[in-house]
Amino acid sequence: MSVRTYNPSVRVGNWNEDIQLEEDTLKEFLHKRESGQLLNQKRTKLEQTIFKKTDLSISRDGFVHFGDKVNIRCPAALDRTQYFAHIEPRSECNLAVVPQVNKILYSSKFEAPCNVTGSRDLTPNLRSTFVVKSKDGTKDGEPLRYGQVFYLSTLDDEGGNLFLQSDRVTLHKSPNKSRHQELSLVCEVSPKIEWKILHLKPKLRLEYEGIPVTANDKIIFNHVVTNQDLCVEQDICIRTSFGTREYEMSACTMLDSHRAEKEQNHWMFVMGVPGDEVCPVTSQSVGTASTSATS
Template identity: 30%
Template sequence: MILQTAVGKNIYTKGVKIGNYVEDRKLEESKIDEFLEKKDKGDLSTLRTHEIIVHSRQKATLSCIKEDEYLRFGDMVLLQSFTTHGVLSSDFGDEISVDEKQRTFAVTTSSTLTPQLRNVFVIERPNEEDLMPDDLLNDVLHYGQNFCLRAHPNYTTTPYYLSSVIVTPQLSSRFSRQQLVFLTDVKSYHCCWRLLHKDPLMRDETDGEPVKAENPDGSQTRYIVTHSHSGIHLAADNILYANIFGNEKEVFCKRDLDHHRAETEKNHWGFIVRRKGE
């Protein structure tokens, strides 16, 4: 006897094989067969994808900003786009090819603002050869100073850094065809970034000044994040980028200027930190 059910739901008495039940049973059996075949061949990409998703979504903790509200080397932060309103996120399920000397993976902006292993980055000093004479005077980050963004230390055993290379006909961002941004396991000058004031008229005045995470009114400070090697700015746009986490938004490097020759919101970024008591 078949129990009466709503459309699309399959509830049957034990041992009865009829109608949709037979089709559903065969479908499940085919899935199991496919799983066993992949297991025998050592190709469990579905399980691997699930493992990446679960690990990537583990909760992480942001650094608590100090009373002076300055950003510091060693701070764990979120980097938020003012265009997509998402935060920079790693995608270790999407390996991309840059060159044979490094392993590289995609980055996007994700709408998930909860701190997780995949979206929390550490502000880190660059290699010694990429330091300026005054860089080691204190641990405060300054406008115009080179820094690196490292993926959360608990995310991967090998350190990975946000990087970029100059666009070529063979190497560019997937959809916008702009300068590619990615994570790499090779720390070099290509992993160096600098913060600039969002107002071009204020850049000379603020160069070398300490960077605050928030404005005096408590609002998020906007920055231009520029790639030190190429001089091109980090950007994000509402271009759908489908990956194992869903539909996210593309990240790339581009100077996106308005008619006043000032950067648009596609180049505006802000750091999210934890305040005392949060």
């Protein structure tokens, strides 16, 4: 008498191991979801932290002051494609923080050390917003002047209160591609975090010494210890840890044939001014501006 040894209801092979693997996969997924380690959860948290929009300070008298929240922006390069067809003109960019993703996911703020890049995203956010801080004890609200030493830091609460630093090039410390002077964000106060503002035109720098720095106007961002200027490497792009392509940053003075800084050394303190959508012109703001200009 013949007996059927197999039918569709019979389990063959390593069926018990397959069930255990499916259960382990489900448990791992639930654990990651509870601890916020899923990829979409990490992306959402990054958007809520480093890409969180911020409000810049409003300059009612047209000057930059200590304690102001600003963007450090490098204007777009001139279009020279008619002379150099193979070179793409550099876009306008902001100085921005590149934090370590794993650290910021747990602490929700920047932790030293951090790198900086030139971000093409011009929207003010936690990455690109900095605070002008005094070294010599000047009170907040006083104007920053040409030649005056100051610190540039991230926001105190969410930004971790880190300071922009630069140091001389060594064999073990330099940008990966340009090999110029490195920029980073640190938490220690030292002479390496000291900066000053120079006038755009070299012939006028002595005359403008001690005059308040104008907001939204081109300036030179100079490192005091090494006498090198803040520079965007316009021909070098790097990929950040969260997927964007941005310009490499360094401290390097680029001079043209007239001994003047090239456009990659030109920067601006970007702030809100009366007349913007954030700060519309009113009779009170006009009166305040006229009073400060008179004084």
